[in-house]
Amino acid sequence: MPNEMSRDTIQHSLLHHNVLIVWRPEYNLGIPIIDEQHRGIVTTINSFHYAMQHKHGESMLHPVIAMVKEYTHIHFEVEENFLKYCEFPDLENHIVMHNELRHELTKIGGKSLMNQNPYQFMDFLKKWWIDHICEKDRVFHEYLLKIERKK
Secondary structure, three states, X not given: OHHHHHHHHHHHHHHHOOOOOXXXXXXXXOOHHHHHHHHHHHHHXXXXXXXXXXXXXXXXXXXXXXXXXXXXXHHHHHHHHHHHXXXXXXXXXXXXXXXXXXHHHHHHHHHHHHHOOHHHHHHHHXXXXXXXXXXXXXXXHHHHHHHHHHO
């Protein structure tokens, strides 16, 4: 019977500690490296969400902020280089958005650490996912589709 109890406990845990963002095919932009990086960002958000559900949000706050800062540096560089290569007409505005996100990340990250408030940083991550990745990055996906249609 102890095995049965542990299976129930595991099943309960799995059912009640869902991920925050479930990756769906429509999130793909069709650019393999950028899609992989976006999935990595989702993984980070979900891992932080999991830590917060298990009352480890405060202890994970500093490492998550540091990781997101490094990750955005790499991701934005890759994305900007790709957009330059494709001659994306709105590249300059996209770079401005990236710089604003970097600034906001530093500001919100600092406040979250000072207040030891993981929810503050999670709100930033969710906003980044919804506003930038799901909406703003779709613009260059549409641009690439237009290019493909012209070929």
